[in-house]
Structures are given as structure tokens and as C-alpha cells.
Amino acid sequence: MSDVIYLRPIAPPATAEDVYEASQHSGGCFDLHRVEWAHSFLAADGGRMMCWYRAPDAESVRLALRQLGSDMDAVDSCSLIGDEGMDKPDVSGVNAIAEVSFDRPFPADNGGWLQRFKARLLEETGATFVLGFLSASCSRMVCLFQAGDTDSLHSALEALDLPADAIWRCSLVTPGAATTQVP
Numbered sequence: 001m002s003d004v005i006y007l008r009p010i011a012p013p014a015t016a017e018d019v020y021e022a023s024q025h026s027g028g029c030f031d032l033h034r035v036e037w038a039h040s041f042l043a044a045d046g047g048r049m050m051c052w053y054r055a056p057d058a059e060s061v062r063l064a065l066r067q068l069g070s071d072m073d074a075v076d077s078c079s080l081i082g083d084e085g086m087d088k089p090d091v092s093g094v095n096a097i098a099e100v101s102f103d104r105p106f107p108a109d110n111g112g113w114l115q116r117f118k119a120r121l122l123e124e125t126g127a128t129f130v131l132g133f134l135s136a137s138c139s140r141m142v143c144l145f146q147a148g149d150t151d152s153l154h155s156a157l158e159a160l161d162l163p164a165d166a167i168w169r170c171s172l173v174t175p176g177a178a179t180t181q182v183p
Contacts, residue, residue: 002054004055006061007099010046014048125155
């Protein structure tokens with residue numbers, strides 16, 4: 001199974017309950033295309049969301065979402081960064097997301113980059129890098145954090161040569177749960 005993310009604006013803004021309710025109507029399409037909803041992360045203002053799916057490929061997710069009437073502009077197959085081979089990384093404490101774009105493909109395997117990044121980030125901001133999603137083209141990464149505030153996270157990412165396109169507070173929306181987990 002592949003990891004696939006769907007990153008999109010939401011208008012009008014949604015609540016966690018809205019996301020959960022909508023997910024209850026997607027089961028048939030997801031089952032048909034063998035798409036498993038892993039988690040979603042809803043922006044604090046309800047205006048943005050990242051959904052994480054596991055599926056045979058990104059096209060399976062696109063087909064299921066298209067049948068549900070969703071926009072397909074931001075569906076990407078991804079490699080997980082920082083999961084250390086875990087089947088289901090613990091994302092329960094995630095409360096911030098950073099979206100980063102690269103002019104050149106990002107070298108995901110560059111000799112200890114992640115360990116240096118995590119140590120410096122923790123030292124400079126107290127934030128913890130939980131998991132990253134690097135697009136198949138290596139031109140975009142979405143990073144999940146446990147962070148105190150987004151301003152210091154933004155500054156730290158710039159200092160680490162990872163200027164973020166956007167950083168936003170979020171809450172976790174988990175499949176099978178009627179409420180979100182708010183760190």
C-alpha cells in the first residue's frame with residue numbers, strides 16, 4: 001500500500017464533526033477503490049485540511065475522491081520521513097503542520113539530515129518533528145509537528161533552510177472516532 005495525502009482548502013470552513021460526518025458517507029467509494037483513511041488534520045480555523053490515506057496508488061484515491069465530488073489538484077503519493085519503519089506512526093500529539101516547497105528535488109536520503117534537523121528544531125523551538133510526507137516528485141513536503149507556537153516554528157524552519165509556504169495549527173480527526181483529539 002502507498003501513502004497518499006490530499007491537501008486542500010475548505011470553504012466554507014468545516015468543524016471536526018463535519019469532517020467525521022462526511023467520512024461516514026465515503027465508505028463505499030473508499031472500499032471500492034481499496035482506500036484506507038489513516039487520519040486527517042483540520043486547521044484550527046477550519047479552512048484547510050490534510051487527509052492521509054493508504055491505498056494501492058494515488059490514482060485509487062483520486063478515483064474515490066472524484067466520485068465524492070472532491071477537487072483533485074492536491075493528491076500526492078508520498079514517502080514517509082521519520083517513521084523509522086513503523087506501520088502506523090503515532091500522530092496523536094500533532095498540533096501544527098508546515099507546507100514546504102522546493103525549487104529542486106529534495107534529497108530525502110542525505111546522510112543524517114533528519115536527525116540533525118530534529119535535534120536543532122527541538123533545541124531552537126522546543127518543537128518536535130513527528131512525521132513528514134515527501135511528494136513522489138520530491139518537490140513538496142508536508143511536516144507534522146508538536147509545537148508550542150507557529151511563529152517560532154516558522155523562524156526555525158527558515159534558519160534550517162526549509163522556508164515554509166504555510167504553517168497552521170491543527171487538530172487530529174481520527175477514523176472511527178466521533179470527536180477529534182486536540183493536543
